[in-house]
Amino acid sequence: MPKILQHTGGDAVEVILADHRWFEEALRELRDETSDRAAVLADLATVLVAHAEAEESKVYPALRRTNAIDEEEVEHSEHEHDEGNEALLALLEVDDPASEEFSEKEHELSEALSHHLDEEERDVLNPARTDVDEEVRRQLGAEFAAERARLIDEDCGRIENVRRIVKEAEARRKS
Template sequence: MSQYTIPRPDGGDIVDLITEDHRLLEDLMRALRDETADRAAARSAFAEVLVAHSTAEEEAVYPRLRKKDVIEEDEEDEGEEEHAATNECLLELLRTDVSATKDFEDAIEKVAQILNHHINEEEITILNPANTDTPQDVREQLGAAWTARRNELLGQGCASVEQVQGLVTRAYDDGLLPNDDQPEG
């Protein structure tokens, strides 16, 4: 993937792992904004990390934290809705020609706006309680499950236009995105 290497840890404290991925996503967004960077490679790495990260959270972390009463159902739901909205903007970014500078930069900013909001909120409402209210051994178990799923998705290649379109379509079908905004497939 050109100069963008995606780390693939095999475990650790879930709070640290997710936070590290958030910093990676922010670094990749900076690369996407840099006209001298290989924007196509940065976009590919960004998309892969974003999809693998959020899918692994929804499957391996959120349900377990909710079951342990660390987060409420509405916090889990909001995280999933924000992932869906980010994927919807990611789809637009993936469909935008990197050489169409203004359109590409507009698409980057749409993703960045939603993602930055989500990162800030998740770190405050989900990761802080997970850090203080979840025993270390459970955070390590969550870290192992999350990294295994994230790495599996990265190994499969999880962020093609078609795959992200599928995630967005499912989000509409599941009511995570308002149907009145649903674009034509």
């Protein structure tokens, strides 16, 4: 099982990319029927929620202020986080990690997450590299890492919290 990365800072782009590679490894572990799928899922849920929440509260607003990305890109990325959270919740609600249902829901999460990682790396992180000063990216990396660590310490990936996040996203969409 991949060990949860504990970032202390650095260039925000590199810190986010390290999480992306970690997600890919965790998804590979979830597909492996011989792995401890429940433990991998618990770690993935925690890191995925912490990562997305820290991006939305620290990274996206800063990139928007520097005009590296526009409001439409922020909204699109947040929408993809919502879709990922919905897929994550569906997987967390499967009782048997050895079941076909678990495999199906893991596939749905994998597709949603892979799509988001690809788009974010192209449409958010590339402009961050080229349009944001290195010192700003380092400061942003420290802020992202601190918020991510705080959320991990709060066990933000527990199913009750994921349900709350999904419910709040549904309410935002209706308003």
